[in-house]
Amino acid sequence: MIPLGAVLLVSAVLFLMGAVGVLIRRSALVIFMSIELMLNAANLAFVGTSRHLGSIDGQVFAFFVMTVAAAEAAVGLAIIIALFRRRKTTDVDQVSFLKW
Amino acid sequence: MSAREMLFYADAIVAVMTAAMVILHRNPVVCALSLVLHLCSMAVFFLLLDASFLFAVQIILYAGAIMVLFLFVVMLLDPGGEGVAGRIGKVQLGATLAAAVLLLAGVARLLPGLAGAGAPEGAVLPPGFGQAGDLGRELFTDYLLPFEIASILLLVAMIGALYMGRKETS
Numbered sequence: 228m229i230p231l232g233a234v235l236l237v238s239a240v241l242f243l244m245g246a247v248g249v250l251i252r253r254s255a256l257v258i259f260m261s262i263e264l265m266l267n268a269a270n271l272a273f274v275g276t277s278r279h280l281g282s283i284d285g286q287v288f289a290f291f292v293m294t295v296a297a298a299e300a301a302v303g304l305a306i307i308i309a310l311f312r313r314r315k316t317t318d319v320d321q322v323s324f325l326k327w
Numbered sequence: 328m329s330a331r332e333m334l335f336y337a338d339a340i341v342a343v344m345t346a347a348m349v350i351l352h353r354n355p356v357v358c359a360l361s362l363v364l365h366l367c368s369m370a371v372f373f374l375l376l377d378a379s380f381l382f383a384v385q386i387i388l389y390a391g392a393i394m395v396l397f398l399f400v401v402m403l404l405d406p407g408g409e410g411v412a413g414r415i416g417k418v419q420l421g422a423t424l425a426a427a428v429l430l431l432a433g434v435a436r437l438l439p440g441l442a443g444a445g446a447p448e449g450a451v452l453p454p455g456f457g458q459a460g461d462l463g464r465e466l467f468t469d470y471l472l473p474f475e476i477a478s479i480l481l482l483v484a485m486i487g488a489l490y491m492g493r494k495e496t497s
Contacts, residue, residue: 229376237342245350267389294481301484
């Protein structure tokens, strides 16, 4: 029996790594991958809690998170391609024109 | 310590190492391939936690479909290497430290459960827990409305992706 605390700890560590990845990387692609890391960490917490409580609801939630992640990846990568076409870069420091 | 727990901890090491590769490596292709490994290790987590259907979905959807999309875009754009150093300014450092403090607070809260003292045993699972039938029954009864909304979300995402990727006609 895997203790719930261990599952939540691994989930927290992975989420933190994803957050740090978003903060320290410049490439929009790698930032997207870090977002996937965070979504997966959340999924792990959902599944671990679902196992602990013996309720399927957590797994259903993880399923929906996966759906959202798929939609996010499709739209996000399309945005990155459109961005690259116009600006010839995926460096987020060079596309700060919405910032004032 | 049972075999399941040992597998869990071994897999946790793999997951953390591959996650570190994703956020630290300069070459985006290596990042993407590390992410594939990471997603597979997450799938193993799901299997160990009695979520066999999610295990299959994770491999097919994430490690299959989404990662192919990622690798395709990485190779298409060929953004080249990128240095991590020199970017970490005050804001980044502060945010990372704040995240670390939050993590420490969480660990402090979880420590009793980790030691196993006072941690309640997990519930006894019904047979077929986490398999496709179990999850499907739930999806099409209690979660029918969210399920339909998710399908609309996917449709909207598809239209949005098509729109973003269209040819410029000015």
